[in-house]
Amino acid sequence: MRKTVSALLMSTLAVSACGTKANPFNWFGGSRSAAAPVSVESGDVNPLIPTRTGVFNSDEEEIAYYGQLLDTVSTLVVERVPGGAIIRVTGVPARQGVYAVNLTPVNSDNTPVEGVLTFRLEGLQGPSAGAGSPASREVAVALKLSNQALEGTRTIRVEAAQNALQARR
Template sequence: MRKPFTALLISSLLLAGCGGSGLNPLNWFGRGQPVPVATEGANPLIPAKRRNSFFRRGEKIYTGVPIHRVTTLKIERVPGGALIRATGVAQVQGSYDVALIATNDDRPVDGVLTYEFRAEMPKRRVVQGSEWSRTVTVATFLTENELDGVRSINVVGAQNALSARRR
């Protein structure tokens, strides 16, 4: 026990004594110096999209058609913005994936924000059914920043359009 302790003590004293010399392995590459780095426009923590992945699904293209008739349009104030809620009647029963699609990239044109009320229609042939069974409702949220400069909101269907103005 005495010999290993003595050898360890002597080797640590020798290593500590040559702290500034070239014999110390910690000094072989010198001190780190700051180097400017070329910055990228993209965030390096977000992975790049891979196009050729076996499990990746392709981008789905929305193929909704304008709803037959828009029946109600309500703008409800909620904390942080407004909720646009529209109800409409489809041409046939079974419409799904209902959406309000902004026609001018969510930007008001002359103070008017316009949306198309669209829905996916069933692929198979279905009966028309009653108006109640063909009624669909959709809603979207707009922040207060998105509502800046908006005086009126229009929702357009195939047969008609409804408009709501700011009070």
């Protein structure tokens, strides 16, 4: 046993000392310097510093969301939390492979219309997959609303392609 451990230790030291491909430390090679990309707009901009930073940056553009309406809404739960409420929704799409599920507001700027705050349950469809059982297709999403967003809201409604659920205060 001692001879085996000693032989293994000596061979490990011998391999780590050599510059061959058998040495794990040489697998990715050493680092080499390369020229930094030059900004076309101006020469004094550092490419390592992001142009837009900060949590409260108001110059951010809105990213388009191309989600499709899910088939049905299974559950809708509104839970009160300090400072607002959390809306938890589970839904079942027609096919498997749905991801990036979102509650998209129907009303402009999340303002209630006649006391009803309406959302659409949408998701992005991945590569074509089979239908599968409803339990395997089930997706969930949650959204936190502040007390200011809930002001004047008496009903929260979530719509899908085949049904809609609503919760009242």
